[in-house]
Amino acid sequence: MYKKELYLYIGDRPVKAVVRNYKTNDFKALIEIQKESFPPPFPSDLWWNEEQLKNHVALFQNGALCVEIDGVIAGSMTGLLISFDPAHPEHTWEEVTDSGYIRNHENSGNTLYVVDICVRPSYRKFNLGKLLMQSMYEVVIHLGVDRLIGGGRMPGYQRHAEKMSPQEYVQSVMAGDLYDPVISFLLRSGRTPVAVVSNYIEDAESQNNALLMEWKNPFK
Template identity: 60%
Template sequence: MYRKEFFVFNQNQPIRAVIRNYQEKDFSGLIAVQQECFPPPFPSDLWWNKEQLQNHVTLFPEGALCIEIEGKVVGSMTGLLVDFDSKHPEHTWETITDNGYIRNHDSEGNTLYVVDISVSPTYRKLGLGKWLMLSMYEVVVYKGLERLLGGGRMPGYHKKENEMTPEQYLESVVKGELKDPVITFLLQCGRTPVQVVANYLKDEESCDFGALMEWKNPFFLPISEQGEC
């Protein structure tokens, strides 16, 4: 199973951190982090429940990561494996993640799909979200998968809805003309846009749009190219 110990810095002060697979004992802490990260108007029924978390640690424990600071769980990232067809990328968060229950996890899938990433607001200045993302990239490489994929919220879009399309908004963020709390973070983590997806998630701030963004495994070699090197 996954476990990584390292230091993060609060200004010049090193702080010990651990990223590991979360377990049943962590469920209450994980739910508390979700409540801190996604306050109203984010729908409370989209916060984790214990049945969902139990499925995560049972069906795909490799994709269930949490981060601890001084022994306290302050963030998490969850994924499942899907067989993704890049020629038909349209989907909703509910469908591809089974509403977060991941009962559709495909152990033979080619893609690690991000169900959720969240870090307690109190600890966000420590760069923990990026550490979680990098750790999940390591899972992608370890499993020999083609990519990491997920739909990012665009919480700044509702402020620009009357001025531009969601595609134009995403393009402006990529160009650096606008900053978005989620999309800019994903870009900084090495994720690249695939396309905008309508009705991706019930989210007023994003006007229900999501930006599908991927990270391609640099070590992945398609079957058609194997043996040609």
């Protein structure tokens, strides 16, 4: 089981944070976080449901993390283990995560794959996304797998799709000429680009593309 306690700051005020595995009695709060993080017109059937959350806890609790601020669950991150071949990066989110149900989790997998990360909007000033990502890196090291990997949305791409390819857009973000709220966040959190994956998930802002990004276990 994972549990980490630390203090975060809002101005000069320290606030206690706890990162831990989520459990059955956290499900209601986790679904509320999804509703707040992905409001309409985001499809409500893509929010977590209880069956998915039960699978996360039962099949791979190491990959089911949440963060509390002053006792309030403010964000979560979920992963599963897969056997990943870097030479063949093409896949969809639905295929690799079993549509969020993770029934394809492999205990002997070599890669921790990010299923989802979300933080309540009112708590984003605490940089909890980065905290959750760093915590999942610790899970990678604990399990001794090769890497953490996941597809990052490219929400800024829609504004540039007529004049550049997804690959050119990523190159511009990497060069610092453009800013993308997801890719830039993942870069700041320690992730590095692997490949652009087309038709990854239905996402108009990203034109259905995602940037596959990894964090390699430094002890492997």
